[in-house]
Amino acid sequence: MRRLLALGLAALGCAATAPAATGPAPAFEAPLPASVERGAVVYRKACASCHGARGDGRGPGAAGLTPAPRDLTRGTYRYRSTPSGSLPQDADIARTVLEGAPGTAMPGWRGLLTTQEIVDVVAYVKTLAPRFARKQPKEPLEIPEPIPYTADSVARGAQVWVRAECGKCHGKRGRGDGWARADELRDDTGQVVHAADLTRGVYRSGRTRQDLYRVIRTGLDGSPMPSYADALTPEETYDLVNFVLSLERSSGVWDWLATSPTWYDACDRRVPR
Amino acid sequence: MGRLGFAFAVVLAVVGAAASPAAAEPYLAQREGWKCSKCHVNRTGGGKRTTFGWQYAVTQLAAAPWDGGRLIDPHFNDFVSVGANFRVSSTTAFADDVHNTFESQEANLYLELQAAPRLIAYADVSVAAGSVESREAFALLTLPRGMSLKAGYLLLPFGLRIWGDDEFTRRETGYNYAAPDLGLEVGVERGPVGVFLAVSNGAGGGLDADNWKKASFLGEATWRRARVGLSGSWNRSATREVILGGLHVGLTLGRFVILAEGDVLETRFLEEDDAARSLLVYVEGDALLARGLNLKLGYGYHDPALDVSEDQRMSARATLEWFPRPFVGASVSYHLRESVPQDEVGNADLVVGELHVFL
Numbered sequence: 001m002r003r004l005l006a007l008g009l010a011a012l013g014c015a016a017t018a019p020a021a022t023g024p025a026p027a028f029e030a031p032l033p034a035s036v037e038r039g040a041v042v043y044r045k046a047c048a049s050c051h052g053a054r055g056d057g058r059g060p061g062a063a064g065l066t067p068a069p070r071d072l073t074r075g076t077y078r079y080r081s082t083p084s085g086s087l088p089q090d091a092d093i094a095r096t097v098l099e100g101a102p103g104t105a106m107p108g109w110r111g112l113l114t115t116q117e118i119v120d121v122v123a124y125v126k127t128l129a130p131r132f133a134r135k136q137p138k139e140p141l142e143i144p145e146p147i148p149y150t151a152d153s154v155a156r157g158a159q160v161w162v163r164a165e166c167g168k169c170h171g172k173r174g175r176g177d178g179w180a181r182a183d184e185l186r187d188d189t190g191q192v193v194h195a196a197d198l199t200r201g202v203y204r205s206g207r208t209r210q211d212l213y214r215v216i217r218t219g220l221d222g223s224p225m226p227s228y229a230d231a232l233t234p235e236e237t238y239d240l241v242n243f244v245l246s247l248e249r250s251s252g253v254w255d256w257l258a259t260s261p262t263w264y265d266a267c268d269r270r271v272p273r
Numbered sequence: 274m275g276r277l278g279f280a281f282a283v284v285l286a287v288v289g290a291a292a293s294p295a296a297a298e299p300y301l302a303q304r305e306g307w308k309c310s311k312c313h314v315n316r317t318g319g320g321k322r323t324t325f326g327w328q329y330a331v332t333q334l335a336a337a338p339w340d341g342g343r344l345i346d347p348h349f350n351d352f353v354s355v356g357a358n359f360r361v362s363s364t365t366a367f368a369d370d371v372h373n374t375f376e377s378q379e380a381n382l383y384l385e386l387q388a389a390p391r392l393i394a395y396a397d398v399s400v401a402a403g404s405v406e407s408r409e410a411f412a413l414l415t416l417p418r419g420m421s422l423k424a425g426y427l428l429l430p431f432g433l434r435i436w437g438d439d440e441f442t443r444r445e446t447g448y449n450y451a452a453p454d455l456g457l458e459v460g461v462e463r464g465p466v467g468v469f470l471a472v473s474n475g476a477g478g479g480l481d482a483d484n485w486k487k488a489s490f491l492g493e494a495t496w497r498r499a500r501v502g503l504s505g506s507w508n509r510s511a512t513r514e515v516i517l518g519g520l521h522v523g524l525t526l527g528r529f530v531i532l533a534e535g536d537v538l539e540t541r542f543l544e545e546d547d548a549a550r551s552l553l554v555y556v557e558g559d560a561l562l563a564r565g566l567n568l569k570l571g572y573g574y575h576d577p578a579l580d581v582s583e584d585q586r587m588s589a590r591a592t593l594e595w596f597p598r599p600f601v602g603a604s605v606s607y608h609l610r611e612s613v614p615q616d617e618v619g620n621a622d623l624v625v626g627e628l629h630v631f632l
Contacts, residue, residue, distance in 0.1 A: 044324075044348065044351070045324070045346050045348060046328065048324070049323065049324040049325040049328060050325065059325075060323065060324075060325065061311055061323065061324070061325030061328075063308075063311070064306065064307055064308070064311070064495075066497075100332075107328070107332035107333060108332070109332065110338075111338040111339065112331055112332065112338050112339070256528070257527050257528060257529075258526075258527035258528075259527055259528070
């Protein structure tokens with residue numbers, strides 16, 4: 001079982017340390033076909049307390065969590081490898097279950113749920129949103145190899161940052177202090193959301209450069225973060241990724257003192273440049 | 274009694290005082306900015322963990338997860354779930370002589386039955402040291418708008434339900450794990466505010482011998498980085514009246530948590546038309562040194578009679594807590610204690626090592 005789990009994680013690009021090749025994460029093999037019934041048991045154990053028994057994000061543990069747990073009945077997923085507006089691939093949901101969403105209350109279940117349990121709970125989660133019964137997810141984006149992190153690439157990325165108006169939400173220096181400070185950004189449920197502080201090096205959907213590329217290209221459905229797949233070339237996107245990485249502050253004593261590593265920053269690990 | 278016998282009696286008393294059935298960890302709630310009810314079935318803290326609390330223990334509390342193994346799920350189905358707290362300790366007391374003993378500080382089993390969508394039956398049973406005792410046994414009805422009604426054998430609401438019944442604010446107030454009572458509790462939790470009012474026999478957990486009841490109150494507001502709470506209690510019998518008031522606060526600064534409670538206890542002796550007032554203080558600082566590793570510094574102060582000088586007690590403790598894996602904790606602590614000269618027990622310093630397994 002341990003070997004299978006390792007295989008599954010490798011297929012998902014979820015290795016803990018190495019910047020794994022990611023993007024369109026392929027479905028992974030479990031010993032048994034996915035079972036909605038078994039998935040319901042896993043969901044009750046691992047998900048229902050926050051996402052609610054019906055998946056509406058109103059579980060008993062949801063109170064006080066910021067951002068609020070996602071309403072899974074809407075079938076709108078932020079972290080996908082598929083184009084904006086599309087349903088996610090199974091592997092996209094599995095990746096979020098395994099890795100969690102650092103900077104939020106969503107924990108990663110890597111090492112805590114078996115491959116079979118992951119496959120099963122993904123199958124069950126899809127039954128919570130009628131949208132999955134009506135539509136199929138689109139093909140995942142192709143994610144090319146990253147452009148090396150160089151001064152030239154970062155400089156080009158700075159120009160892309162200005163042209164794409166990233167600073168309007170993320171702030172001039174990427175601190176998340178653009179419009180978001182004025183509470184003008186809201187998600188599809190009407191909740192106020194804050195643009196990510198990119199100087200912290202905490203990324204909710206993975207910490208490799210391919211992960212950042214994917215987020216920029218697919219956007220975060222249900223949030224104000226749009227897709228830039230049509231606006232930027234792949235090269236420009238990687239230049240922008242490299243610029244974003246250049247915004248990270250180095251961790252000092254004050255960061256250590258001021259940051260609690262549990263829960264909200266559980267997966268705060270820097271992206272290898 | 275010979276010198277050896279006296280020393281043995283002192284050690285027994287010291288260890289007895291240090292035997293602190295411990296479950297709730299308010300510093301964790303403070304660190305995350307949550308109410309007690311987020312992680313515990315008992316809305317004022319302690320005892321069985323909720324599904325969320327279990328998940329927190331699985332995914333966040335420990336230094337590292339179990340390596341790919343299948344986790345025990347304490348939720349058998351939608352209706353039945355269990356929990357447990359087991360602690361075994363090794364206590365070394367530094368009185369006239371140095372003595373060491375192992376002890377089962379806590380062995381509690383929890384059972385939660387979901388009888389109806391908003392109704393649970395709950396039991397907390399201690400099986401430590403060869404005896405079986407009920408610590409809590411109640412029915413909890415959850416009502417709309419954050420209201421709840423609890424009836425049965427309860428831990429009453431008051432102050433910070435810190436670990437360690439030997440702390441002055443727990444031991445001297447009588448609001449501790451060793452003193453549940455029969456009664457009724459009404460609670461409201463809305464937004465950041467939680468208010469709980471309990472009415473109980475006030476007869477030490479037994480049947481009431483008079484027509485007076487004990488009233489206990491806890492009101493608390495909890496925000497992301499701070500909390501403030503007020504507590505009150507009133508208990509009267511034919512011969513005396515006990516009034517208790519308390520204020521507690523919590524503050525989170527990055528990796529650091531500060532908790533503090535101050536209580537004033539007034540006992541009125543009705544037949545003698547006399548009264549005694551005492552002051553109880555507890556301050557705790559916690560530092561998260563690394564994931565799963567917590568340093569706790571605690572200070573307790575007790576002035577048993579405000580109008581008498583030179584009778585104060587003090588205790589200070591430094592504890593290093595480590596959660597290497599989910600559901601496993603280990604700690605070592607040093608207790609520095611000072612009391613009046615004739616109090617051998619209160620003056621004995623302690624070194625306590627503890628292993629904690631929970632579910």
